[in-house]
Amino acid sequence: MIFMMLQEAWSAMSANRLRTFLTMLGMVIGVGAVILMSSIGAGTQAKVKESIASMGSNLFIVLAGSMTSGGVRIGSGGVQTLKMNDASAIEELSSIKAAAPVVPGTAQLVYQSSNWNTQVSGTTPAFFEVRDWPSEEGSVFSDSDVRSATRVAVLGKTVATNLFGDESPVGKTIRIKNSPYIVLGVLASKGQSLDGRDQDDTVMVPITTAQTKLFGSQFKGVVRFIMVEAVSESVMDKAEEEMQVLLRENHKLRPNAEDDFTIRNLTALANTAAETTKAMSLMLAAIASISLLVGGIGIMNIMLVSVTERTREIGIRIAIGAKQRNILLQFLLEALMISIIGCLIGVCVGIGGAYGVGAFFPISVVITQSSIVISFLVATCVGVFFGFYPARKAANLEPIEALRYQ
Amino acid sequence: MAEVIRIEALTKNYHTDAGEVCVLKGVDITIQSGEFVAIMGPSGSGKSTFMNILGCLDKATSGNYFLNETDTTTLDKDALASLRNHVIGFVFQGFNLLARKNLIDNVALPLVYAGIGAKERKVRALEVLKSVGLEAYATYLPNQISGGQQQRVAIARALINRPKLILADEPTGNLDTKTSQEIMDLFCKLNDQEKITIVLVTHEPDIAAYSKRLVNFVDGRIQHDGLTEHFQASLV
Structure with a gap:
């Protein structure tokens, strides 16, 4: 039917x-x-x-500068107010898992006949932990590299491909701003960031090397921003408050003065x-x-x-x-x-x-x-x-x- | 002989814009199994309305209608549909075949609604097509055969569920004289050999002459009911 x-x-x-x-x-x-x-x-x-997911979890970024300086408002990072010791002090807080100071810049990289212009950032090994960014080949630099400001570099995947092709870069020497650096490792690929940048187009060097040898700086120990990871999502608000109190104290700001730094909750922005x-x-x-x-x-x-x-x-x-x-x-x-x-x-x-x-x-x-x-x-x-x-x-x-x- | 149709004091009113119109004004008739009845009458006399009620296509306003000893006035739509399917075979003036279906499917259509399987439908459809002499055209579409042939297909369709009663509403109205004779011969054969009761509406005395009993409607009432030969004689 x-x-x-x-x-x-x-x-x-x-x-x-x-x-x-x-x-x-x-x-x-x-x-x-x-x-x-x-x-x-x-x-x-x-x-x-x-x-x-590629950004890392429970993430803050603390930017230097900002707000008012004698009536003139300057954008974040415009004033050099964050120091290396701010990062280590933040790391001491109970709600914080790790904090990594970063000094970014750009430079020309050369390996034999290839060359490539990219972002070169000075940071500490904590950075790789905060960003949950392991090396795919070789290793990342260590605290002793930071202490002694050695000329070593860790390459992002894009940079490695552009400079070395199929060749393994580990142990090779590249030139950054005409100085030789030994490649310790290549980072795993992270892909695009939220704003569409290629996160793998980057090179990491010890922060001390960047400050003293690569970019130079008029003030010793100055950093542009600090990447911070809280211990869990539930303490994010507490962590933000504690960092603010700590930094104001460290920077000796009077109670009525504005913050000379900016804390951004990246995880909240991402959500x-x-x-x-x-x-x-x-x-x-x-x-x-x-x-x-x-x-x-x-x-x-x-x-x-x-x-x-x-x-x-x-x-x-x-x-x-x-x-x-x-x-x-x-x-x-x-x-x-x-x-x-x-x-x-x-x-x-x-x-x-x-x-x-x-x-x-x-x-x-x-x-x-x-x-x-x-x-x-x-x-x-x-x-x-x-x-x-x-x-x-x-x-x-x-x-x-x-x-x-x- | 068992009675197929018994009608008592049947009336039918229609509501129109002009008010209540009384089309049937009290009809009593009993038709026995195996009869061949012709219904005549001028247009507007109520004979078509009477046929629709006989065929369970329309309901009476008052009175009783027993079909095959079932009181139809108490039945719901589905039960009436079942009666139309199993007890009655319809033959219309305009043939009323489905244009998109071939002759076999047209003839077998009542069996679909009787819930009979495809295989048996085909066998039985071919059988009845053969009995009206059209088995050679089984896969033709209705518009590929002549009017007379189409009416024979319609008769085959009416026969397929082995009805007790065939209702034919001006079955020869669209046909020429010679084809009309053939169709009427077919009805006579069904009545004589298969003992199927036939009720036929016509306005042509020649066609009515094939019947055995003649009922004449005038103004919503039966004015004459008797043997056909007597009526024909009275007209002369």
């Missing part, structure tokens, strides 16, 4: 191919759009998550970014589902026309013994078939479109199973919901009037 009814629905659909195709197109576009949009949303979310992308992907999916709704209305429209057109056929069927539920089921199945076939094509179009977008635009897409399952379920519901009214209209026709209909 059900097979017969499916056959019936199929033959009714193929009786008017163009119309069926156009009706289906509504569902195809709706489902395709939902899948494409949610793939883009999921891709963006995955990328943000990856960046956040905000994650929330934003989540909201964005939800919005994309919501907009796309409107077209699914429009597709459903299209089905209802065509089914109503179809019921009117086939009034006489319905009359004949009723006259020879079709029950109301037979007629109801026949038209419902037809609507359902249009929406499900449309949905299947839509899934293919959506997946194809997502791959296309991923291939031709710098957008990462992730096709989620749930988006396929959900759009399939929604399409089925749309078919039943919008097919029901026309089907009931057909089933409720009076036999004599239907038979008389021309």
Whole structure:
């Protein structure tokens, strides 16, 4: 019986191919759009998550300078107020796991005939702990390297590839600003940061080496910023407060003076970014589902026309013994078939479109199973919901009037 | 002989914009199994309405209608559908075949609603097509055969569920004289050999002449009910 009814629905659909195709197109576009949009949303979310994971957890950055200096406001890092001992004092706090002072700069790197301009940062071994950034090959420098300001370097993955190609850089000597440095190791790849920078395009040297030999500095022991990791997420607020009190004390600031440093909770910022992308992907999916709704209305429209057109056929069927539920089921199945076939094509179009977008635009897409399952379920519901009214209209026709209909 | 149809004090009113219109004003008739009845009457006399009620396509306003000893006035829509499917075979003036389906599927359609499997449907459809002499056209579409042939397909469809009663509403109205004769011969054969009860509406005396009993409607009432030959004689 059900097979017969499916056959019936199929033959009714193929009786008017163009119309069926156009009706289906509504569902195809709706489902395709939902899948494409949610793939883009999921891709963006995955990328943000990856960046956040690569950042390290429970992270603060303490920036030097900021705020007012004699009426003139200077941007963060503009004034050299943070010192090496600030970092070591922060590290002593109970809520802090590690703190790494950083002195960044840029320099030209040379290895044999290759050269590369990149960011060179002086820091301490704590940095690799705070950023959760192990070496992939060789090792990172040690505290004794920092103490004796040795000329050693740890390369980011991008730098290693650009200078050495397939060759192993460990133990080789490169020249930074024309001075020789021994490469101790290569860091594991971190990929893009939240703001889209390539985090692997960097070189790390001991902070003392950077301060005294590489960039020089008018003030000894000055650092640009300190990366800080708290012991857990629950003590983040406490850690921030303790650091503020500690630094104000260390910098001998009067109670009414403004801070001469800025503490940023990077983890909170990252979470905000994650929330934003989540909201964005939800919005994309919501907009796309409107077209699914429009597709459903299209089905209802065509089914109503179809019921009117086939009034006489319905009359004949009723006259020879079709029950109301037979007629109801026949038209419902037809609507359902249009929406499900449309949905299947839509899934293919959506997946194809997502791959296309991923291939031709710098957008990462992730096709989620749930988006396929959900759009399939929604399409089925749309078919039943919008097919029901026309089907009931057909089933409720009076036999004599239907038979008389021309 | 068992009675197939018993109708008592049947009336039918229609609501129209002009008010209540009384189409059938109290009809009593009993039709026995195996009868061949022609219903005649001028247009507006209520004979079509009467046929619709006989066929369970319409409900009477008052009165009783027993079909095959079942009181139809108490039945719901599904039960009436089942009666139409199992007890009655319809033949219409306009053939009323489904244009998109071939002859086999058209003939087998009542069996679909009787819940019979595809294999048996096909066998039985071919069988009845053969009995009306159209088995060679089994896979043709209705518009590929002549009107007379289409009416024979419609008769085959009416026969497929082995009904007790065939209701034919002006079955020859769209056919020429020669084809009409063929169709009427087919009805006579069904009545004589298969003992199927036939009730037929027509306004042509030539067609009514094939029947054995003639009922004449005038203004919503039965004005004459008797043997066909007597009525024909009275007209002369």
